[in-house]
Amino acid sequence: MRTIGLGAVPKVVRSYHSYEHDEDPFFNKESPKYRILEKAMEFVPEYGFQHKAILESSRTFGYSDAIQSLFHNGTFDLIKFHLVRERLRLTEVVSKTEEFKQLSDENTKVKYLVKKRLEGNVPYGKHITQLQTYLVLPPNIGEASEELHKLSDDIRFLSGDSANDFAWYSKRLSLSTTYVALETFMAQDKSPNYTNTFELADKRLSNLGDLGQVYNDVEEFLFYTVNSGLNLIKSQATRG
């Protein structure tokens, strides 16, 4: 599996989240790689998600161009940095924002976090189409969809999701598809400050909340049918 190896060993698959045992931080903020990529993001509004941004950034630090060999995935390193950093920012939002703590139900929290994540795209709004084009390229799509899944998993977890059956999957999958749709819309959005995108986010996510309920209701209905069917057979059998 390819990794971007920012100093620490990146977690390829998320499993068992521990509270008392140290978790490896994904980013090693001291490493030159992190610093170059962080600075490179400042060049993105100008150059787009291109290798040129990394190059310009490393030159401002005075590194020789040979340091480019750190970035063997080229542009994708930059893109992944952006995706992971914006995703991890949500965890900070949850722990540090008072506004978030006052939100009552799960669905409003999901809305809030999705919008926060979309806000992370605002400075690079012009280049979202380009970003998405990179993400769906065959060499990148695996890692990109994994990152997308991690995003929806994080948002669901942080909003206090407590699904323990198949709803767990449907909730994450539906959030992922909605997020991609919203980002695609954002790429074409010409309204000031992307107000249309955020309005759409409100609308789309309101419908999403009912999905888990629908699943549970269908299961409930099937169970009820089986149950009453059995009772019918039992009553017929006793009558003889």
Add this chain to the structure above:
Amino acid sequence: MSSTVLKTIPKGAKFSTLSQLRAAVQSTSVPDSKPEPPKQYEYGALNDVQKAFLDRVIRVDQAGELGANYIYAGQYLVLSSREPHLKPVLKHMWEQEIHHHNTFNALQVKHRVRPSFITPLWKLGAFSIGVGTALIGKEAAMACTVAVETVIGGHYNDQLRVLAGKFDIPAKDLLTGETVTGVTSDELHGLKETIRTFRDDELEHLDTAVEHDAEKAVPYWLLTEAIKLTCRAAIWTAERV
């Protein structure tokens, strides 16, 4: 399609065994508000193998308890009218299983473990085993309990053995600054205790079933061996899928 379902069945309607099951499952949450004592140790990281193991343990135990819960639900549905004298016995075992199921549900949410992908299949399969064996007769139902609890008890023991042997994680003593081994974090200790208690409960069910004529079921060995095989296959699958 779906919206009509929502309209005809009022939200939160409780009229079947399943909704009672679910109501119990949802109303319990992780008790997390205790004031914490000052930290004494700082524990090292779990390695990938240990994490993968814990991931599997929680997923398979959750699926297993879900199965047990639904087996008893099925048996109770049939036997509560046919064999009224067994009602309190079944009810007691079923309630314990509900508690186990809730506990693992809470752990699954807390530790961000994905639940088994085929939970609908587990529900259906477990419920049919429960109803099926109970329809054969109360002895068959008890033989089913014997088979299931034997496999589950053994499986819990296997897990405890690994948790005891492979989880010696070095910790830093925050007072002296020394690195010590042989201490267990509350998190892992709690998991071990949970599994140990649940194993004892399951073995108690096993005894109860034997006391209630499980061995008089007619093709006893066939029934128990078939169910044991099914359980092992289910465990293998639930760990992975």
